[in-house]
Amino acid sequence: MTLEEYCRGILEDGTLAAKLTPPPERLPDVAGRKPISIDQPVRAAGLELASGAGRLPPVRKLGDPEAAAVCLARFAHHELMAVELFAWAILRWPEAPDVLKRGWLHTLADEQRHFRLYEQRLWALGSSFEAHPCSDYFWRHAGAIADSPHGPRAFLCAMGLTLEQANLDFSAHYAEAFRVVGDVESAEVCDVVHRDEIGHVGQAAIWLRQLAPESSQLDAYNRAVPAPFSAARAKGRKFLEAPRLEAGLLPDFIQFVREARPESGSLSSS
Ligand SMILES: [Fe+2]
Ligand SMILES: [Fe+2]
Known part of the structure; x- marks a missing residue:
């Protein structure tokens, strides 16, 4: 199996089994493969994407198993979309450096x-995961990333430096909230x-620096982040500085994200 075949399997086979099979150790990339831009992943029955998502229950209700399940299913779906989107990026930019694709x-x-x-x-x-709806939240914006003139930098900024940066806050917030209710x-x-x-x-952050060596981290982000992603979406309600510093984000970028306010048309919360 090649790298392309493995990634296509994640996007074109709708089953959880295909999407969750870990990559084999040897997965050769074929030189000269063509870019593939996929609008939406195939999803088997029970995993179909639906537009929008309801509000998450308040964290004080997390002691109720039904409320906890709603939150955990939402987070699980974020992970599944991340699986798909990393496969998508590998297919979209075959010319990206090998070490980046790895x-x-x-x-x-x-x-x-x-x-x-x-x-x-x-x-x-x-x-169970299948008992909950799957919002198309991240997938709605794949086209904006695919069409960006900034190529892999746009993906690094949207995925790593916006959605995953925001999850530094969300994951810590929910860890604390689950502890409070004894889960x-x-x-x-x-x-x-x-x-x-x-x-x-x-x-x-490391790869943005590699691919935009002439710019500061903050400038490189602002230049390449594809709308409707933005710094205002790169954080949760409770802003944490320590994990950002540990991740190698620089103080001026952290400050910029901390102060960013949503503009009209920017990405709403999932
Ligand atoms: Fe994750
Ligand atoms: Fe992640």
Whole structure:
């Protein structure tokens, strides 16, 4: 199997089994392959994308297994979309540096593991992933990333430095919230996701520097981030500086994100 065949399998086979099969150790990339831009992933029955998503229950209700399951299913779906989008990026930019594509594949495998961790919590609470709707939230904006003149930099800024940066706040917030209601197992899953996300954001920062060496981190981000992604979407309600510094984000970029306010037309919350 080649890298392209593996990534196509994730997007073109609708089953969870295909999307969650870890990448084999040897997965050769074929020189000269053509870019492929996929609008939406194939989804099997029960996993179909639907527009929009309801509000998440308030965190004080997380002690109620049904409310917890709604949150865990939403987070699991974010992981599944991340799996698909890393495969999508590898297909979209065959000319990206080999080490970057390997890095994306490594992150994809982390996202598969995160999905499984959330799914196990759903089962433990008497629910299942398939019992909840799948919002097309990230996928609505794949076209904007695909069409950006900034190529892989646009993906690094949208995925790593916006959505994953925001998840530094969300994962820590939910880890604490699950602990407050005594659901230590769900809190520990959020802890794992939080730790790994620091690495994912860090990789995006390193690669943005590699691909835009003449610009500061903040300028490179502002230039390449594709609308409707923006700094205002790169954070949760409770802004954490420490994981951002650990990920290698620079103080002026962190400050910019902290102060960013949503503009009209910017990405709404999922
Ligand atoms: Fe993840
Ligand atoms: Fe991630």
